[in-house]
Amino acid sequence: MTVEFDQMAEPALPTPKRETPARRFVRRLLSQPVAVASVVVLTLIFLVAVFAPVLAPEDPNATNLTATLLDPGEEGHLLGTDHLGRDVLSRLIFAGRVSLLAATQAVVVGALIGIPPALVGGYIGGRLDWLFMRSADSLLACPPLILAITVIGILGPGLTNAMIAVGIIFAPRFARMTRGAVLSVREETFVEAAKSMGLSQTRILWKHILPHVLSPIIVTGTVLAGMAMIIEAGLSFIGLGVQVPQASWGSMLSTAYRFIAVAPTLILWPGIAVVITVLATNLLGDAIRDALGRERRPTS
């Protein structure tokens, strides 16, 4: 049982099969039932949006003034009709497209504005970093919706402008995340190793730092996508987002609210749609964060 040092002993335990980080991430992600559920839900929502023309029972814009404000279930309208006799379910499906697209727009804009300066600033440091961070801080200091409507005030109402506004709200959040990740990775030894091998700054940034920065960005992006839906719906609710004749879940909420006295159920559907989608993105974001997290220290 005691072995002399110069004898090579075989390890008693079998070595585990090599697992790439990507595989490990997917395995950990899928091991959480909540994550699986949110992925399923989001995929369904996405598919419904993509196949809207096929899935919607009726033309969302077809008015029928003899069948206005019908209750759910009446005359074959699963969710009823609105004040112009349009089928609510079909409108819901098509509006979903708009809302989803808009949310994605906002996240992309936010990432494009927020990440590059943070990458550069975080890596280089100094005055540039300070300047970027003060700007980000001041954007963050402003109440989000107020900032959004100000930007819309400058650019004019409209869905794209509204999403640019939301993107501007998101940019400093992306920037903070990115900078934090860059700072934590900057001091790692493998970056020093790369530097000592003479790699250029850009190459280091691109190949070594960016992958580590990617994880918090993905988590942030997922969660912000949900927030984007809520803000977009809010802006459309007050008429500053989506403009007639387009409809998003937010504008449907606004219409429904106008007729709340006579058709109190109208307001439920777009709201529930938003809640489910946002809930799914939030839970997915949490699950991704957990799946990407560091290995816990083994308890001895």
Add this chain to the structure above:
Amino acid sequence: MSTSRPPEELRVSGLQVEVATRRGWTPIVQGVDLHVQAGEIHGIVGESGSGKSLTALAIMGLLQSESHARVTGGTVEMGGTDLLSLSRRKLRRWQGNRLAMVFQEPMTSLNPAFTIGDQIAETMRYHLEVSRAEAWERAVELLNEVGIPDARTHARDYPHQYSGGMRQRVMLAIALACEPSLLIADEPTTALDVTVQAQILELISSLVERHEMGVIFITHDLAVVASVCDRVTVMYAGQVVESGRVSEVIGSPQHPYTAGLLASVPGTREAPLSWIRGAPPLPNDMPDGCRFHPRCEHALPECRAGDIPLVAVGSGRVSRCILTQGLDLKGRK
């Protein structure tokens, strides 16, 4: 300020602890017996996973609030009371009072938001009938006793101003505050520098002399056991495999695992460094018969058959090996 309590012994019998794993509740600590007298430093030595820390936590009563470990059998007797049978509320009157514990990580074991004096006094103010001023006085005395210089001033310090060794001294002061009969030290020096280790070990020895308490000293390092403990219990895979006086166990071990541990302690340059081949079994995957037999070079077919009991191999000595008498195991000085 003495609590004038008669010295109490600790008697642990048949302790069983289970841990929650993915496959359900798995027994880790099985049938551990322990006897610690006042004034005795009793070492528990074993590898990671041997169950020594769990045993300590179980004795201390800290597994009650855990959701991933639970005591499923045995008794922990002190002063005529089985601590395991006490309600949570009654047990709390013992914790910090008649038995206390110091942990392995001094850097994180103190609350950064309160002064060290306050953290020592807190125990006394809760358990004993003392005023704030009295408790503070006693805290200063204790800091002095554990070797913090200029104790009165430094009692107002915050933990983050202190090094690991100093914080461990503070932990000892906290543990001693109510004059416990039993002190459990779970690898108190493992996280410290070697020089500081020696200081803390010496401190513990002197404290035992002065306070007439029993100490359970948990470590994976036999050298520490040799230098500071009176008696030692060797644990492997959740069981006690050997127990006895330190001089005897180390001088002539009666279990192959103990001998293996002794042989792997670095000695002089002439002696070849060795280690025990293999690794301890996983809790879900215990070997039949003797748990050590897959790694034992003396193993015989009989070792695989049935549970191996602890047998007496001398006065106050036990060993869990059926071949003990026939083996000639090498010890150390």
Add this chain to the structure above:
Amino acid sequence: MEQSHSAGRPGNGGDGGAGRWQSPRRSTASMSLTRVAANRVWASVPIIVVVTLVVFSIPYFIPGDPALTIAGPNATVQDVERIRTDLGFDEPLVGQYLGWLSRSLRFDLGQSYIIGRDVGTMIAERMEVTLSLALLSTAFAALVGVPLGIAAAVRIGSVRDRVAVVGASLGVAIPNYWLAAVLVTYLAVKLRWFPAAGYVRIGEDVVQWARHLVLPTVSLGAIAAAEITRQMRGRLAETLALDYVRTARMKGLPAHLIIGKHALKNAAIPVVTALGLQLTIVLGGSVIVEQIFGMAGLGELAITAVQARDIPVIQGIVLLTTVVAIGANLVVDIITSYLDPRVSIS
């Protein structure tokens, strides 16, 4: 909770005395609360400056002549010229900025030429509404979220914890204006428990002021409360797993001391910060909720201003709400510094 020290103590753990037994690493220097507070105030100055710069330059972001934009569609040529000279658009930019800044500091936020009233006055009239709503909603979030979070963290993994987590996750996914609409429909219109619209000044009638604010506060506050619950639960659960909490348990201390004294002090810090954040968010969120409840607050003013491109009003509202938000978060920062163990109170 021993927080007082003898006066005059240097409070700096790093002073090198001869033969000091401290670890070679220089430990975090303890700072006094006043110094930390001063630091924080000083640190917000650049942020406020940047904010003023951005707000000042809003008219310039709109293509075209800023004076024309501000004057609005119904202005005559003479009006535009008057505006140009009054607001200094013919002067160099720096001078313009400084002029605008000094006016703003004197609470002269300019005129709305589109509405025809003084911006500062309009904002002052409506401030109370928005501020009441924002403060009450944040207070609601704290009073509801903190106990729920604590209750969940203490029994982590249990049924009540799971319920709290699910509820809180659901809560943050709900748009506050939707909740407002639902509450108005069912509690105000159908059941008539609360008034559906309007605002009563606190000076006039406290009871009515409260009644009118219940539904709007719940609409805004519930979502904020959900977020606070999540934060509190997360931080407290983390803290309860820490080593020094184990030491407190070892001492035999009762649950209320372990949670209330040892754990909460450290877990509270991120939660207080989160409350500051929620206040900022709610200041914006009230914009929509005020609409639903027909409250004459800043929100209504802001929306009409945006639709009409009334720049001075927009500038005034952005400046004011942002400064309030910065101020509130400054207070929050100072509170968390007070709770921070490394800051001594001397």
